[in-house]
Amino acid sequence: MAHPEQPADAPGSTDEMTARAERARSRRQRIVAHVAHSFEEARRWDLAFWQQLTPQDRLSALVAIHRDIAAVKPGHKPPESRWRP
Secondary structure, eight states: OOOTTSOTTSTTOHHHHHHHHHHHHHHHHHOOOOOOSSHHHHHHHHHHHHHTSOHHHHHHHHHHHHHHHHHHSTTOOOOOOSSOO
16 A cells, blocks of 8 residues: 555555556557568568558557657657647
8 A cells, every 4th residue: 555645656656556567468468569581571561560450540559659759859749730639
């Protein structure tokens, strides 16, 4: 149990560690990997992977990539959008 003055989700708290473990478990269930033996095989696999996703999933991945870049690259701002949450 977390210290009474410490929020339940504070770094190092039991709740925070449990939440982190749950997020890691969820990521492992969604990760897709492939070993390619040539660049051509990798290109075909990559194309097939992205084409099997819905347009919404592809757009969501693009937005996530822009947010990741913005988080690690100082001064980088993702393109503005009218529908941005």
